Amino acid sequence: MSNVIPYREGISTPKSSKTRLSATGGQIIAGLILILFLIITAFPLVWTLISSLKSSQEILTSALSLPEKPQWINYVNAVRVTGITKSYLNSVIVTALSVVVNAYIALLAAYVFARFRFPARQTLMLMFALGILIPVNSALLPIKLIMDYFKLSNSLTGLAILYSAIGLPTSILILSSHITGIPPEIDESARIDGAGWLTVVNKIIVPIAHPGLVTVAILQAIYCWNEFLFAMVLVSSEAKRTLQVAIRFFVGRFFFDYGGLFAAMVLAILPLVIVFIIFQNSIVSALSSGAIKF
């Protein structure tokens, strides 16, 4: 398993390993570039966080200063004005459902692709790989009509099924590379003991391919949580809006309560940031496993 990233140890130049303080010109430039990227990336986020604790008056007059007195009321207003809790719940339902459906369907397919040789295997794998590159929203209207036809529009389950389908190519690619790394002898010994194929997948592959499944789940969760276009086009009733669509609609509701708007943004952003920070190692290892390659 590729959980550990092999580091380039032992190739650091003597200078950098012995005297850390005396930086060379190259190191200074390198440091500056990295800091510049840090500022550009972090500044709007820090600004949003700080602004969420300011009064609207402060935001208008001194956008760059720290709040004089933290206005926690902004968060109370944000929850009250947006009714954000309902859309939060909707997003959680869609995301959770879609992650489970997507991961299990992808697991079954990936297992078959990794373990068996059968006609059409190559074609099918190529088809799924190309799926990653297709801009799905080009078929916005046909997808809407298909969803209508199957009575999946305006339903959280429907949205979850659509997301599961859209995420399949990526999930299958990642999982099949994980499963290929598991020695087939393990499944075979279970087969000799009389286990059916489904039992092998559930009882043996799921625990061993666990890191891959976590990765797939996280990537799918990020996608579902953040998806906007289909959630907007397919869901018409306000009670079923997901968080992202709710954001789009509640922006106008704040009028001149900028502090409240920033607080709402922080609330919308925070859950995934926390999830990412907890699970970042498995995301990074997923991206390093070489699964994503053409």
Add this chain to the structure above:
Amino acid sequence: MKRFGDTRIFIVLAVLPAIILFTVFYLLPMGALIVTSLFRWDSIRIGEFIGLENYVRMFNDKIFYIALRNNLSWSLTCAFVHIPLALVVALLLSRKPRGWKFLRTVYFLPHVISVTAYAVIWTSVFNPSFGLVNQILTSVGLDHLCKNWLYDLDWAWPCIIFTWVFHVGLFATILLAEILSHPQEMYEAAQVDGASRFQQEVYVTIPLLRDMVGTCIVLDIAGGLRYFEGLYIMTNGAPDYRTETLALYLYQQMQLIHNSYANTLGVALLGFGALLILVVLKVLKVGRSTY
């Protein structure tokens, strides 16, 4: 031991759900897209066959060309600015300076934050009255440069590009992992031969990265063609269609119930994407090993 037939049934049943979902939500919509673009369809019911009329209309549509130009400019930015920046960051991080893991985490954050929330934040950053950009300009005495950034004819598109081009975390992480997996012996050999740090990067690391860089460019371009919500929330094509893209324009046409024209634009988006990706794969000669 189970019979051989048992295995066959399992193979079919296990792949079936994935194939069904893929057929219903990828193949069928793409097929329908192409077929319906050949029909008149400006109301609920689909009309008569009109051949290539929609395509003639598209190639005479000024807004289509603006959208296409913007998509092209976005894709070129991916290939020549975004991924090279990610490569630079990955190379710098691969030397593992102090705090590199922290930097990698922060650089990655934009990919976890929803584009929708980001779009609202960027709208505020570029806001003419309390926005970050104008406040900074004012505080350093450059008041005359202040403008309504997202509604300025010349600045709107560059500002849109600015909102994502420095978010290199995802691709820097992918490239970094690839660099760290390179066998050390190569670097040791290069060092013995007297290659400097910089020469090692140029002559050893970068050539080894070619396939991965190609993959990143392809994924980046594909993601860019899909990008919709940010533009929809920040400018919705304004000012004067300067920030129109194919994904946005096809949504707007669909809202006007120009259904088959929206689908024609969808076909254009698919074709344009396929063309760009083929060019990248051809130029960088990647993917030959796999397929």
